[in-house]
Every structure is written in structure tokens, then in C-alpha cells.
Amino acid sequence: MSPERDQRSVGELLMDADAQARQLLLHVDGDDAPALMRTWGEVVQNASDLWAAFPSEPLASPDAGPTMQRLETMSQTLHHAQIRQTWPGPGPSHERLLTISDNLARATELVDRYCGDVRPTTDPVRADLAAARMRVMHTLYVGSHAVGVAVQQHHRDLQDRFGKKGSPRQQFGISRSSRQHAARQAAARRAADHLAAFEQLAGAVTGRRFGEVLAGEHQLPASDTGRLGQAMADLDIQSHRVLAATPTAANLHLSAATQAGLAHAGIVILAAASSTGQLDPSHRARLVPALESSGQAWHRLADQWGDMLAPGDRADPSLRRAAGETRAAVYEVAMDKTSWATAEVITQRVDLAEAAATVQMAVAAAVEAAGVHRDVAVRDQSLTGPARTMAARARELDDGVDRQVPWVKPADLHANRVVALPAPLRQELVAATDRLVDITRKALSASSVLNHAGWPSPAGAESPRRLPEERQHPSSTLLPSRPGPQR
Amino acid sequence: MTPTTTPAQETIAAIARLLHHAARQAAREADADGPGSVLQLRSLGILLAAYDAADLVPRHLDPYRPRPPQSDVTELLLAAEHLARQVPATPATAGFSIVVVALGNLVREMAP
Incomplete structure (x- = not known):
């Protein structure tokens, strides 16, 4: 049986990547840090490849182009440091980050294949292109934050478990195991600092323009009710x-x-x-x-x-x-x-x-x-309700009638207790x-x-109710939503 | 014994109050705008974010009152978004990301 074709458009792939990054933020904890660190470099590399594949066009922010290059360089530096260090070491990749990475790689394939069909000459196409770049940068921004949160948590966990790296016992290494723990902590600390800097750089591009640029994104229609x-x-x-x-x-x-x-x-x-x-x-x-x-x-x-x-x-x-x-x-x-x-x-x-x-x-x-x-x-x-609101509303409804016994007791009113x-x-x-x-x-x-x-x-016109296949589902203005190659 | 409250919980309670009053204000404005006001659906989004935030607030804190001084919906939302940046991502604030994401979307929806 042949694998199912991924028929998503570039816009859909990028939206999914961004959504996956947000989901990552909701679910990561310290234990995920090694797997996240093993996979993060691939995400950045694929994002950078996609960025380079987009049709050249003046960017929404003039800093955006160089920033992507800097992010890629930072990621390579971190990757080389990881190879030298003992942490995170070999092990499994992170599934959600892999999905993001695959989405970006697939989007790059589509852009490479259909780029010749697209001329960013009209405003809607240019706006859609700017939004696509913004999606990529936002995915890196949110993703780096999520990975950073996990790595920081992992670093704290290591400190709690093995003591602080700065302790003389570990600094001067009584045992090999102590030295390894200290090295792991130091590597995690460096990675956390690196990710914080990465996040700041990506955040500077997304910044307050995120909503404004994304407003130009071409949205795919809902399929039915x-x-x-x-x-x-x-x-x-x-x-x-x-x-x-x-x-x-x-x-x-x-x-x-x-x-x-x-x-x-x-x-x-x-x-x-x-x-x-x-x-x-x-x-x-x-x-x-x-x-x-x-x-x-x-x-x-x-x-x-x-x-x-x-x-x-x-x-x-x-x-x-x-x-x-x-x-x-x-x-x-x-x-x-x-x-x-x-x-x-x-x-x-x-x-x-x-x-x-x-x-x-x-x-x-x-x-x-x-x-x-x-x-x-x-x-x-x-x-029930809070005493002050209840008393105020009851006074309004009494319409100026002076009551001997108030609806809400003064003591309840004073403490704003919950009253009947x-x-x-x-x-x-x-x-x-x-x-x-x-x-x-x-x-x-x-x-x-x-x-x-x-x-x-009554005017005699037939109801123009259309069959589902007759409805218009325009593809992304950036790229056609065509069936792609097998994944 | 008085229950202890962390600064992050206080901040989330303040965010919940801002969102709660933004939602109610938006609903009132939608009612005044008349039928089919876009603010109606927006107010529901703000209200959902307010209840998501309230869910993270300990029961001894009030996520609904006192009413914040701002009365403009956008101001209330921006104040909530500003406060949300001060909430640290720790195990104690797990679940707050949902509010952060909702706030981002709401601020984007409010953009002219």
C-alpha cells in the first residue's frame, strides 16, 4: 500500500507548524529537554532552507533576512557545541519538533517546485508571502521559547538532583560521575542562554508586527458546515x-x-x-x-x-x-x-x-x-451573589422605596460576603x-x-444551492494547493 | 489560617479580572451596536479567556472583582496582555499558555 500523499498547501503546512509550536509550549517539561535539543537544529535548518526558497521580495522588516541568517548560524554553533559535549548525547528525537521540521521541509519542496509559477507582483500575493515568512519566524520564536523553558527546567532538575555545578566537590571532581553531572549542568545552562538569545532575536522580528503582517495571509476556506x-x-x-x-x-x-x-x-x-x-x-x-x-x-x-x-x-x-x-x-x-x-x-x-x-x-x-x-x-x-453587587442591584429595583429592613445585612455588605x-x-x-x-x-x-x-x-429564480464540489475553494495565493509527492 | 498566594497567582487573578470586564464591556457595546455586531463573537472569545484564566486562580482570590479602572475594551485587553508577560513559565503556572495564546489571538482580532 502506498503511503498517503500529503496534500496540504504551503499555507496549511506553515499554519500547522506554528500550531504545533504553540502546542509544544503547552506540553513540554524538563524531561523533554534532551530530545528537544537533539531535534531543534533540524527545525532551524529547515526553516532557514524554506526562507531561502521563498521568492525574493522586500521584507516586511528589513532586519528579517539577516536575522534568519544569524539564527541559522547560532543554531549551527549550538549543534557543534552539542557534538563536543556530553549533553544531550545520543537518544530519541522529539516527535512534535520532528513534525514541525517535516512540515517546513515539505513546504520547501512545494516552494521549490512551484516557485516559477508565482510572481509576487500583486499586493495580495506579496502580503501572503510576507505572512508566510512571518509564520516561519513565529514558529521559531515560539519553538525556541518552548525548548528554552524545557532546558531551563531540566537544568533546575539537575541542580536539585545533583547539587549546584559551582560546588567545590563537583568543580574539582572527586569522582568521574560528579564531573559528568557538572558538565551536563554547564551544557544545559549554556543551551538555555543560547535559546534565550535566539528567542530574543526571533521575537524582535515578529514583535508587534505579527498581527499586522498575518492579516495579509490568504486563508483557506472551511469545507462545509x-x-x-x-x-x-x-x-x-x-x-x-x-x-x-x-x-x-x-x-x-x-x-x-x-x-x-x-x-x-x-x-x-x-x-x-x-x-x-x-x-x-x-x-x-x-x-x-x-x-x-x-x-x-x-x-x-x-x-x-x-x-x-x-x-x-x-x-x-x-x-x-x-x-x-x-x-x-x-x-x-x-x-x-x-x-x-x-x-x-x-x-x-x-x-x-x-x-x-x-x-x-x-x-x-x-x-x-x-x-x-x-x-x-x-x-x-x-x-447567591456578592453582597455589594446584590445590594446595589436590589436598591435599583426598589426604585427609591425606603425599606425598613435592608435586603442585605450591613455586616455582609461590609465583608462583601456571598449572600442569598x-x-x-x-x-x-x-x-x-x-x-x-x-x-x-x-x-x-x-x-x-x-x-x-x-x-x-417568489421572483421565480431557482435557488442557487450548489453541490459541495461546485463550491469555490481557492488555493493559497502564494502557491497552488496541489497534490504533492509521496512523503 | 490564611491561604498563601504567590505573586504569579495574584497576577493571573488580575488578568482574569481585566478579561472578565473586557468581555462584559464588549458584550454591552455589541448590544448597543445592534444586530450582527462583530463585538458579540469577540466578547465571547474574551469571556472564554477570562474563564480559562479564572480557572488558574485559587478559590480564595476573586478573579471577577474589583472592577479595573479601564473601561475601554482594547485598553483592558492590552493591560491583560502586558501583565501576562510577567507570569513566569513554571510548573505552578502550567496551563497559563492557553491564556497567553488566547490573548495573542484576541489582540490580533482587535487590530483595526
Whole structure:
């Protein structure tokens, strides 16, 4: 059986390399240091080769070119020092760094092969090229930081285990083993210093220009609405599970804020569907106001739950993950860099009829979620909040009525203790959730028109719903996304 | 006995507070902007980062209050990003990288 071809474009390979470097930062510890050090030189070498293979073009930063040469020289110096020293010595390579290295090598192959097809004459191509260089430098920057963190930790571990290198016993070497430990510590220390300098150099190029340069990166489109639909389904499941078991203010706040975000994203997707003729304008006129009201109601409820957060409240990790994935999926479909994508861009990414159906599912799930929030507001007698915020909100709701007995005791107020929800706030919460249930039901009713979204419009035009293979998936402006050679 | 708190934990709590209020402020501005405001999705991203940071704060510290003096979302985010640079990468701050990465992305999203 032949090995699977790597069909990723240069842009995808570089994004993956950068993402792997970030992941590395999350997972390394001192024990990884020897393997990381054995592999790091290869990463820098491949990055440098790729850099040299890119079409020549004035760089975003005039220092960037010489910096890459300096980084490569530094890495070679370190490599030669490692050969002379006893540390890290022979052993396995680091898998994640190898992946980064392979990605860079594969990108170099593609650039070498297709470089002749690319002329950096237009602004988008030049911007994409600058972004590709920035990705390479950022990968080295984050990677060197991760390797440096591991090496520093390894050095501290060696000190803890064998004592400091500076101790007379080790400096003058009573035993061969002591001398070896001292040499390993010294080598690790030198490597850590070297990596710190490397990181500073790479960081000087990425610096504050990272976001600005990366804004020019050509982004590959999402392939379909599968991720969005899956993310929404996961969010629905996790919200039910978490809010049933731990209906804390933090979980309720995050759940409501996510629903608010989804309602707004739904408006953008439906607007795109409408402007490309995949949704009847009259349906949009009915649906969009319903989603607007739903988004506002969720936002206001989120604010109320947010007021009730106690110092020890934390949002459940599974809910955070589900909300994060939902946001990422919406981002992939409906965002273009820092603003909402245009209808033309969204329609290139997804089948808008499918996306509209996903919005409809989200609207249905919102009705359920609103019911859960209402149940908590009505039934949960353990709802609490910080005394000062509760007292301030209760005073606002009392509307100037002078009460003999304050809602919050002065001693609780003084210490800002966590207190039971005052009655006016409970009433306000119940009213808000009642309203929310009503609004989300109306939105669901309005969204029933989406069942007919694929029908011809009243103007007589056929719905332009396209087959997946007809969608445009433009390749990187830097290089064509063509099947590459076997890995 | 009063629980001990490290400077890094204090810093992360301050970052969580900045992010929490940035998220709420962004959500209010999105509400004022009207339907389909891009700030809505952004506020959710900030809120997720705030809860990620809060998760690293010991329970005796408040990651939500007091409210920071800044009221501008970008200022709040930049202040959080600035503080994040002071958090050392040690076993005690394991998991903070997620917040650092999220902050980098959020600052990039806020770029005009």
C-alpha cells in the first residue's frame, strides 16, 4: 500500500507548524529537554532552507533576512557545541519538533517546485508571502521559547538532583560521575542562554508586527458546515449536562453569553443566505428581528448571571471547551480576519442552505436552553451573589422605596460576603427568563420558514444551492494547493 | 489560617479580572451596536479567556472583582496582555499558555 500523499498547501503546512509550536509550549517539561535539543537544529535548518526558497521580495522588516541568517548560524554553533559535549548525547528525537521540521521541509519542496509559477507582483500575493515568512519566524520564536523553558527546567532538575555545578566537590571532581553531572549542568545552562538569545532575536522580528503582517495571509476556506453543526450539538449536550449538575452563576453566564453570540452569528449567516438568493427576503425579514430579540435577551440575562459571580465560581471546563469550539466554528464560517465575512466569502466557504439549516437547529436548541435557565431561576433556592453587587442591584429595583429592613445585612455588605439572592433580583431573573423563553419560541416559529429555504424564490429564480464540489475553494495565493509527492 | 498566594497567582487573578470586564464591556457595546455586531463573537472569545484564566486562580482570590479602572475594551485587553508577560513559565503556572495564546489571538482580532 502506498503511503498517503500529503496534500496540504504551503499555507496549511506553515499554519500547522506554528500550531504545533504553540502546542509544544503547552506540553513540554524538563524531561523533554534532551530530545528537544537533539531535534531543534533540524527545525532551524529547515526553516532557514524554506526562507531561502521563498521568492525574493522586500521584507516586511528589513532586519528579517539577516536575522534568519544569524539564527541559522547560532543554531549551527549550538549543534557543534552539542557534538563536543556530553549533553544531550545520543537518544530519541522529539516527535512534535520532528513534525514541525517535516512540515517546513515539505513546504520547501512545494516552494521549490512551484516557485516559477508565482510572481509576487500583486499586493495580495506579496502580503501572503510576507505572512508566510512571518509564520516561519513565529514558529521559531515560539519553538525556541518552548525548548528554552524545557532546558531551563531540566537544568533546575539537575541542580536539585545533583547539587549546584559551582560546588567545590563537583568543580574539582572527586569522582568521574560528579564531573559528568557538572558538565551536563554547564551544557544545559549554556543551551538555555543560547535559546534565550535566539528567542530574543526571533521575537524582535515578529514583535508587534505579527498581527499586522498575518492579516495579509490568504486563508483557506472551511469545507462545509459539519464542524459548525457538530460544535452546536456538543454545546447543547454539555450545556444540559453542566447546568443540570452545577447551575452556578459562572456556567449560566457562559451559557447565556454563548447563546447571545450564536444568535448574532445566525443573523450574519441568514443575511448572507438572503443576499445570495438562497433565502427569501421575506423570510429574512421575519427571522432576523426574532434572532435580534433573542440575542439581546440572552445578552441581558448573561449580564444578570455575571453580576451574581462569587469569588470561588469557575466555569466548567467541558462547557468552556464546547463554547470555545462553537466560537471557533462560527469564526471559520462567518469571520474574515477581524470582521464578519461578506456574503460572497461565506458562500465560497459553505453551502448557505446547509448553514441556514444549522442556524435553525441552533434556534431550536436555544428554546431548550432558555427553559433550563428559567428552571434554575425559578427553582434553585441556592442562588447567591456578592453582597455589594446584590445590594446595589436590589436598591435599583426598589426604585427609591425606603425599606425598613435592608435586603442585605450591613455586616455582609461590609465583608462583601456571598449572600442569598434578594427577592427583587429573583423576580427580575424569573421575569427575564420568562421573556427569554417567549422570545426564543417566537424565533423558533419564525425559523420554520427555513425548512423551505431551498425552494424557488417568489421572483421565480431557482435557488442557487450548489453541490459541495461546485463550491469555490481557492488555493493559497502564494502557491497552488496541489497534490504533492509521496512523503 | 490564611491561604498563601504567590505573586504569579495574584497576577493571573488580575488578568482574569481585566478579561472578565473586557468581555462584559464588549458584550454591552455589541448590544448597543445592534444586530450582527462583530463585538458579540469577540466578547465571547474574551469571556472564554477570562474563564480559562479564572480557572488558574485559587478559590480564595476573586478573579471577577474589583472592577479595573479601564473601561475601554482594547485598553483592558492590552493591560491583560502586558501583565501576562510577567507570569513566569513554571510548573505552578502550567496551563497559563492557553491564556497567553488566547490573548495573542484576541489582540490580533482587535487590530483595526
